[in-house]
Amino acid sequence: MGGYLYEIRVFYWPGVCSFFLNILNMDPKQRLALMDKIIRELDDLKNSQTSVLKKIAQIEADNINLEAGILSDGLPDLHEEVDHGLQKVSELHEQFTEFRNKYEIDNQKFLTETQ
Numbered sequence: 001m002g003g004y005l006y007e008i009r010v011f012y013w014p015g016v017c018s019f020f021l022n023i024l025n026m027d028p029k030q031r032l033a034l035m036d037k038i039i040r041e042l043d044d045l046k047n048s049q050t051s052v053l054k055k056i057a058q059i060e061a062d063n064i065n066l067e068a069g070i071l072s073d074g075l076p077d078l079h080e081e082v083d084h085g086l087q088k089v090s091e092l093h094e095q096f097t098e099f100r101n102k103y104e105i106d107n108q109k110f111l112t113e114t115q
Helices: 014-024 028-066 069-106 108-112
Strands: none
Touching: 028 069, 028 108, 069 108
């Protein structure tokens, strides 16, 4: 099988061990399908964080009229943290998409074989 070499560390948690063994035993088509699923989940996460940012911005706008100090003090930091998280998810999404695309190219022979 082509592909990447992965460093495996020994964990003493049965669920984790079986998870890693399942990944190692996956064929390239299954791996690619799982990578596609993860990309969809990362998209969902980006969309959720974008929605959270919009809600924070709406609360900030509403607080302009309300002038509640507790919100004025807390919302900018919260906005910054969520925005930073969104940037990290976006970067991870981009990097993982590149990883997935490289995996597909490197394993094209195995992915086009008929069973």
